Amino acid sequence: MSELQSVIAIGFVLAGAFFMFVGSIGLLRLPDFFSRTHATGKSDTLGIMLVIFGLAIYEGFNINSLKLMLAVVFVALANPVGTHALVRAAFKQGLKPWFKDVSEKKARKG
Amino acid sequence: MEKVFTYIGIVLTVIIAIPFIRVIKGPTLFDRLLGAGAIGTKTIVIICLIGFAMGRIDMFVDIALTYAILNFIGSIAIAKYFELERGENE
Numbered sequence: 001m002s003e004l005q006s007v008i009a010i011g012f013v014l015a016g017a018f019f020m021f022v023g024s025i026g027l028l029r030l031p032d033f034f035s036r037t038h039a040t041g042k043s044d045t046l047g048i049m050l051v052i053f054g055l056a057i058y059e060g061f062n063i064n065s066l067k068l069m070l071a072v073v074f075v076a077l078a079n080p081v082g083t084h085a086l087v088r089a090a091f092k093q094g095l096k097p098w099f100k101d102v103s104e105k106k107a108r109k110g
Numbered sequence: 111m112e113k114v115f116t117y118i119g120i121v122l123t124v125i126i127a128i129p130f131i132r133v134i135k136g137p138t139l140f141d142r143l144l145g146a147g148a149i150g151t152k153t154i155v156i157i158c159l160i161g162f163a164m165g166r167i168d169m170f171v172d173i174a175l176t177y178a179i180l181n182f183i184g185s186i187a188i189a190k191y192f193e194l195e196r197g198e199n200e
Contacts, residue, residue: 006111013118017125020152024128027148033140036132040148051155055162067171071154071178078182079151085189086147090140092193 005057012054019047032098033090041083048075112163119159126152143188150181 026039049072056068126149133145154174161170 010114016155017118017121020122020155021125023148024125027129027132027145033138033144036141036144040129040144040151044148044151048151048155052158055158055167058162059167064167064171067175068158071158071171071175074175074178074182075151075154078178082147082182082185082189083144085186086140086143089189089192090138093140095138095140 005060009054009058012057013051016047016050016052016054019043019050021047023047033095034087034097037083037087041080045075045079048079112165115159115162119156119163122152122156122159126156140192143185147181147185150177150184154178154181 023039023043026043027036030036030039052068052072052075056065059065059068129145129148133142136142136145154177157170157174157177161167
């Protein structure tokens, strides 16, 4: 039982670390602010949820794993909300979205 | 088993260094804020892993929850501030 528990926990933690790595690469490589928010808003949230869920599986069923699940729920609620608030502030400040070429921008405007 | 958590913590520290590049060279202010928020949310996981590696998860999980709440409130407060400032100037 404990061996299986450890293997499942390590699998979850490694999957979460992979998603966090992908989110970091996206934050570095994507072209503008509004597309970079995809990386931290979705991929990072999934990665953090997977890592903490794996740690809760490793811990077993007690008060600490309950608190870890509370952290999972809080991250799932708070991280997209914070990212969305930042995007909303940037859009109200007048930051322009990025377009691939100029003709598409003209088509969108006109 | 605790050694595995130590190694994963080292890997996550390297992963945290990647948004720090964005914080340093971000073209706009919001890029820097986004990178700082990403670093803050990844630090929650680092704190939990440190707790498992040291065998004191009962103490470190409370620190992780508090850090998550403070990071969220800071992000929301900065976003609200920039939203309001433009409205007063116009």
